[in-house]
Amino acid sequence: MSTVLILGATSDIGMALAKKFASQKFDVQLAARRPELLEPLQSDISIRYGITSTLHAFDALKYGEHASFFNSLSPCPDVTVSVFGILDEEDLAFDDWFVAERMINTNYSGAVSILNQVARSYISRQRGTIIGISSVAGDRGRASKLIYASSKAGFTAYLAGLRNKCFKENVHVMTVQPGFVYTKMTENLSLPRPITSTPEEVAGIIYKAYQKKKNVVYVKWFWRYIMLIIKNIPEFQFKKMKL
Template identity: 60%
Template sequence: MPTVLLLGATSDISVAIAKEFGAHGYALQLAARNTEHLSPIQSDLKIRYNVDCTVHAFDALNYDSHQSFFDSLPVKPDVTICVFGVMYEEEDAWNDWKLTHRMIDTNYTGAVSILNIAAKYYSAQKKGTIVGISSVAGERGRQSKLIYGSAKAAFSAYLAGLRNKLFKDNVHVVSVKPGFVYTKMTEELPLPKPLTAQPEEVAKAVFNAVEKKKNTIYTKWMWKYIMLIIKNVPEPMFKKMNI
């Protein structure tokens, strides 16, 4: 039975991914800072899919604990999926360095810390898969996603470099750029329905990308072309735009 490790397992997207992999017979390792929130998720997954499902304490910002966390896993995962992240209001982050720092450290530094560890293990084993949930917000710097977007841009670049580094070791790295998703984090936002995915859509896209060894995926295909247009707006024009 293959095993998948979900880092940040309390989010709506992560729960949907766990269900998708559980439905395909994967054993599940759920990792999060607040493990008490994982108990009902664990119970539901065990009953629903009759698979092994374990809970593990993991703090993305406690970098010194990451190696011991990974070493303590009773079974090393075949697939490691980094789902955790945080997004504050950009204006709040602009005016509060603590929020800026936390967005950068959660969305980039913490992710790199734990994925470096998983990557070295997979490299030695000459097999394994890493999935990182990044964002279309990282494809071009914009004032509306100044801090969040820059952190996700760094994460996307890291995943691309990791994919290049680990290819020779038969380790696959998937970059996921979902676009808008209906979750608790976005429930207050007026999201455009045609461009917004359900967590279940993201989960199916992730599983398919792992199975078919895809490199970079967009949950809604339109985002690939939307971002292509945005990236190709000339800078003299782009800097005047309010986006």
């Protein structure tokens, strides 16, 4: 039986992923800042799918603990999904370095710190899959997502580099680029329904892409083309737009 580790398992997408992998008979390791919040998910997975799951304390910002956290997992997970992330109010982040720094340190530095650890372990075993949940926001920087988009751009570039580094080591790295998703992160935003996904849809698409060993998956598929258009707007025009 295979095991999946979900980093940031209290997230709505993380919980949907845990259920999806459990439904496919994966054992599940759920890691979050407050693992006690995951007890209902743990019993749900056990009742619904008869799957064992374990709870682990993990904080993306506690870089110094990442090695001991990952090395203490038994068994070593076959698949690791990095799903944690924060989207703070951008005007606040522009004014207050603490807010900007926390976003960068979580979305970029925290992810790099733990995934370097995971990748080194997978390289030494010559197997494993790493799935990183980035964002379409990282495809082009813009005013309304100044810090969040740049932290995700860095994460997307890191995942591409890690995929290149790990390829010859039989370790697969998949980048996930969600567009809008109805979750706690976006509950205060009014999202356009036709292009917004549910966490369950996102989890289903990620699982299928994992099975097919995709390199980069947009959720949903049309976001690839939306972002292609956005990326191709000439800079002299783009800088004048309110985006």
